[in-house]
Amino acid sequence: xxxxxxxxxxxxxxxxxxxxxxxxxxxxxxxxxxxxxxxxxxxxxxxxxxxxxxxxxxxxxxxxxxxxxxxxxxxxxxxxxxxxxxxxxxxxxxxxxxxxxxxxxxxxxxxxxxxxxxxxxxxxxxxxxxxxxxxxxxxxxxxxxxxxxxxxxxxxxxxxxxxxxxxxxxxxxxxxxxxxxxxxxxxxxxxxxxxxxxxxxxxxxxxxxxxxxxxxxxxxxxxxxxxxxxxxxxxxxxxxxxxxxxxxxxxxxxxxxxxxxxxxxxxxxxxxxxxxxxxxxxxxxxxxxxxxxxxxxxxxxxxxxxxxxxxxxxxxxxxxxxxxxxxxxxxxxxxxxxxxxxxxxxxxxxxxxxxxxxxxxxxxxxxxxxxxxxxxxxxxxxxxxxxxxxxx
Amino acid sequence: xxxxxxxxxxxxxxxxxxxxxxxxxxxxxxxxxxxxxxxxxxxxxxxxxxxxxxxxxxxxxxxxxxxxxxxxxxxxxxxxxxxxxxxxxxxxxxxxxxxxxxxxxxxxxxxxxxxxxxxxxxxxxxxxxxxxxxxxxxxxxxxxxxxxxxxxxxxxxxxxxxxxxxxxxxxxxxxxxxxxxxxxxxxxxxxxxxxxxxxxxxxxxxxxxxxxxxxxxxxxxxxxxxxxxxxxxxxxxxxxxxxxxxxxxxxxxxxxxxxxxxxxxxxxxxxxxxxxxxxxxxxxxxxxxxxxxxxxxxxxxxxxxxxxxxxxxxxxxxxxxxxxxxxxxxxxxxxxxxxxxxxxxxxxxxxxxxxxxxxxxxxxxxxxxxxxxxxxxxxxxxxxxxxxxxxx
Numbered sequence: 008x009x010x011x012x013x014x015x016x017x018x019x020x021x022x023x024x025x026x027x028x029x030x031x032x033x034x035x036x037x038x039x040x041x042x043x044x045x046x047x048x049x050x051x052x053x054x055x056x057x058x059x060x061x062x063x064x065x066x067x068x069x070x071x072x073x074x075x076x077x078x079x080x081x082x083x084x085x086x087x088x089x090x091x092x093x094x095x096x097x098x099x100x101x102x103x104x105x106x107x108x109x110x111x112x113x114x115x116x117x118x119x120x121x122x123x124x125x126x127x128x129x130x131x132x133x134x135x136x137x138x139x140x141x142x143x144x145x146x147x148x149x150x151x152x153x154x155x156x157x158x159x160x161x162x163x164x165x166x167x168x169x170x171x172x173x174x175x176x177x178x179x180x181x182x183x184x185x186x187x188x189x190x191x192x193x194x195x196x197x198x199x200x201x202x203x204x205x206x207x208x209x210x211x212x213x214x215x216x217x218x219x220x221x222x223x224x225x226x227x228x229x230x231x232x233x234x235x236x237x238x239x240x241x242x243x244x245x246x247x248x249x250x251x252x253x254x255x256x257x258x259x260x261x262x263x264x265x266x267x268x269x270x271x272x273x274x275x276x277x278x279x280x281x282x283x284x285x286x287x288x289x290x291x292x293x294x295x296x297x298x299x300x301x302x303x304x305x306x307x308x309x310x311x312x313x314x315x316x317x318x319x320x321x322x323x324x325x326x327x328x329x330x331x332x333x334x335x336x337x338x339x340x341x342x343x344x345x346x347x348x349x350x351x352x353x354x355x356x357x358x359x360x361x362x363x364x365x366x367x368x369x370x371x372x373x374x375x376x377x378x379x380x381x382x383x384x385x386x387x388x389x390x391x392x393x394x395x396x397x398x399x
Numbered sequence: 400x401x402x403x404x405x406x407x408x409x410x411x412x413x414x415x416x417x418x419x420x421x422x423x424x425x426x427x428x429x430x431x432x433x434x435x436x437x438x439x440x441x442x443x444x445x446x447x448x449x450x451x452x453x454x455x456x457x458x459x460x461x462x463x464x465x466x467x468x469x470x471x472x473x474x475x476x477x478x479x480x481x482x483x484x485x486x487x488x489x490x491x492x493x494x495x496x497x498x499x500x501x502x503x504x505x506x507x508x509x510x511x512x513x514x515x516x517x518x519x520x521x522x523x524x525x526x527x528x529x530x531x532x533x534x535x536x537x538x539x540x541x542x543x544x545x546x547x548x549x550x551x552x553x554x555x556x557x558x559x560x561x562x563x564x565x566x567x568x569x570x571x572x573x574x575x576x577x578x579x580x581x582x583x584x585x586x587x588x589x590x591x592x593x594x595x596x597x598x599x600x601x602x603x604x605x606x607x608x609x610x611x612x613x614x615x616x617x618x619x620x621x622x623x624x625x626x627x628x629x630x631x632x633x634x635x636x637x638x639x640x641x642x643x644x645x646x647x648x649x650x651x652x653x654x655x656x657x658x659x660x661x662x663x664x665x666x667x668x669x670x671x672x673x674x675x676x677x678x679x680x681x682x683x684x685x686x687x688x689x690x691x692x693x694x695x696x697x698x699x700x701x702x703x704x705x706x707x708x709x710x711x712x713x714x715x716x717x718x719x720x721x722x723x724x725x726x727x728x729x730x731x732x733x734x735x736x737x738x739x740x741x742x743x744x745x746x747x748x749x750x751x752x753x754x755x756x757x758x759x760x761x762x763x764x765x766x767x768x769x770x771x772x773x774x775x776x777x778x779x780x781x782x783x784x785x786x787x788x789x790x791x
Contacts, residue, residue: 050442054704054705057704057705058704061700061704093485094707095707095713095714096707096708096710096711096713097704097707308453312446312449312450312453312489313446313449315486315487315488315489316488318488319488320786321487321488321715322487323713394712
């Protein structure tokens, strides 16, 4: 956006989503209970954007008859697409980058996400995904030994030692999420989105995971080296904290509530098509957990009812871009739906790489994607002015 | 709908709007206060329809892959149009009959409505609108006389005698609303929508109002005869009750609240382009009245922000039909916007005449309108099946 704003003579506006950052409708009470959280929905967020844009057009000199384009990545990409669908009178088009608008209900199989993570690791080094696949049982076996928990805690340099089997499950979940996050941020250059990382971090990780046929303890020591790439690229970290997977909160509370109401995304793994332990999607357990956390129960069909699921062909002017390395691409739109609902796939891209700033190490595929995106946007702007002309 | 359902092999579903009829979310407490009324919005009503249609498609044998069309008149027509705009994945098209979607903010002049009422009376008999125009001052002059209030109460056969100047204002408002209602239901045959009425009721009314240049008392006696057409077509009514203008409530409470929140329709009259006393549109007074009634203040721009105002050309498959006799046509869509956002004007039609049952006295214009509507609907259905075919 920063790189093309001048060419498009654009003003950039970053609108903060309600209940995130500083936009807390009830201050420190905003997350107190479901009554205070009741206003946290994607529909309300879209309505905020509609009011904001109308306000800006009314108050900023020269803004009145100018076209507006919605842009976003990830959940922000879903919002951008949905905003164009619901408010086509307010934005002339939307760029929805890495927006998994189909990761709901049973629109895509629940296993596509973990399968995509696995593919990244498989392609990033020999035996890499096999090593991870074997690590789960290795952890279980080690944990069952007399001094296993202590050994594991020390081998993995955990800040807080493991004390029971629940901690072991927590450890596995944390390691899984680390691999997931690495797949999301597998960028071609040093970056710092979820953590400070080297270029192509999975390749770096996989250098430690070349041999799956070693002893359990050696395998876990290798896993530690791999985790260390993600958690300690700076070399300053003295122990690993299994209650965190990213350096800064990306609105974890707000998202947790949204995931427990509207944003119900089914995930699963089977340990065959992917490198994770088998875990089925269980709506009842998910719902019970939501009730425990927030006093609410999810409405898993609502997003499809509201935003159309796969049946969106009557809309226009939305670009869905996805990186093939990004596990979220499995729930994204990766094929053109119509002439004006188009998909751009970036083979060497991770999570919304196209929205990141230009970089000397950008692969050609993302440069092409960006230039195509700009071409579409120029067309929307041109069409907008043409339709304005017709009215006069 | 009843007349064409069989031809279209259609199932008819009448969905009751929340807070109307028996659909009271909090039972008898539903209208208690703004907290209980908070869920009464057009957006929530549309969401109900979306959920209902998905439920019906899931549970009714054979309904699954069938197209759905939204139909409605008046506010129901606005909902039908808005439903197609916001949920194009759920309905293939909408027939919005007499839907004044532009009677908001300053999209149309606030005077169009009363002007249209006046035109109906002007065309329905010589001097008819002039007689009404003169009646307001005549009432004021009579009311100022010593026994004027008593005389007026008797001459108009009021159930409750007038006692002060506030009552006189109330009387004028009630008479005005009567003329407005007559314009809405000026149907070509006997009907019973707001009241039991003869065919072309305004023509009947105007037979009593041919001479505006009579004395004040004679003019008011004539006005009584005219009112009697509307309130006493049966001949059974013994006195006129100025706190009612329709035989049964069409959800007056719910609409009053909606008019005080989202559905803010500016109306005005100037006594020059129309036959009414001048009354300007005053948002502040309106808002204060709303606060007194419901403890809420209106959001006059919201409907335009939400539903696009005049900027709706990106949508498809909506028929806007309007009767030229209907005062609501002033805020309706009476010209084609695109090939698939089309307007049908019925010169001899009053409020949503096209949605009424076939009648031997139907003017040709409404027969043509209906047949055109059915033709569009068949096209939508055909397009729907064609797109289904493409997917397989």
